[in-house]
Amino acid sequence: MIIDRLLGEHRNIDLLLVALQRELEIFEHGIRPDYEVIRAIISYFEVYPEVYHHPQEDLIFSKLKTRDPDATAMVGDLAHEHQDVIDRLHRIARAIDGVLADREVLRQDVGNIVRDFIVRERHHMMWEERDFFPAARKALSARDWTEVASSLTDHGDPLFSETAEAASEALRAHILQLEQEAEAERSSLAFSSAVAGNPRHGAETDGP
Ligand SMILES: [Fe+2]
Numbered sequence: 598m599i600i601d602r603l604l605g606e607h608r609n610i611d612l613l614l615v616a617l618q619r620e621l622e623i624f625e626h627g628i629r630p631d632y633e634v635i636r637a638i639i640s641y642f643e644v645y646p647e648v649y650h651h652p653q654e655d656l657i658f659s660k661l662k663t664r665d666p667d668a669t670a671m672v673g674d675l676a677h678e679h680q681d682v683i684d685r686l687h688r689i690a691r692a693i694d695g696v697l698a699d700r701e702v703l704r705q706d707v708g709n710i711v712r713d714f715i716v717r718e719r720h721h722m723m724w725e726e727r728d729f730f731p732a733a734r735k736a737l738s739a740r741d742w743t744e745v746a747s748s749l750t751d752h753g754d755p756l757f758s759e760t761a762e763a764a765s766e767a768l769r770a771h772i773l774q775l776e777q778e779a780e781a782e783r784s785s786l787a788f789s790s791a792v793a794g795n796p797r798h799g800a801e802t803d804g805p
């Protein structure tokens with residue numbers, strides 16, 4: 598079922614948002630976050646939801662519009678929502694590039710942009726799960742779902758969706774691995790600085 602796959606993708610996206618949130622907390626504590634992780638998460642969002650996730654939802658939305666116009670009126674404007682996601686992504690990419698290029702950027706502004714992206718992305722998915730998906734499940738016919746599924750493999754390359762899925766999975770696993778390594782490195786640094794900077798520790802070793 599297509600909706601179940603979309604829900605699975607939402608869970609995967611959320612894992613990346615958790616990693617991004619972790620880096621944001623580090624940044625907001627005045628510590629250098631792992632920019633490789635942040636950049637990779639942005640790249641993920643620039644590619645996969647755009648070529649893969651949003652087109653499926655847009656297609657389902659257009660079917661819902663013909664089946665139940667009242668429901669789409671209630672659900673809202675999906676195309677507009679997806680455009681907002683892209684705009685927020687551009688903003689976050691610009692902000693991070695600005696930091697990395699040592700341009701004059703306010704840390705607080707960067708933090709707010711990243712936070713806004715996380716909050717609104719979560720909100721977007723929640724909204725789809727609460728309003729859009731149930732309305733589509735109710736209104737679309739079996740034939741509609743078959744048409745949606747077949748148009749997804751109509752890119753001229755029948756393996757398109759499988760390839761995209763495998764690549765997105767590989768990139769996601771890579772990002773989460775990087776994040777784990779960054780966390781491990783941070784906690785070992787925190788441990789050694791705690792040991793080095795702890796006067797009681799010194800007193801104990803220097804004592805009689
Ligand atoms: Fe969406």
Ligand SMILES: [Fe+2]
Pocket residue numbers: 603607650654722725
């Ligand atoms: Fe979605």
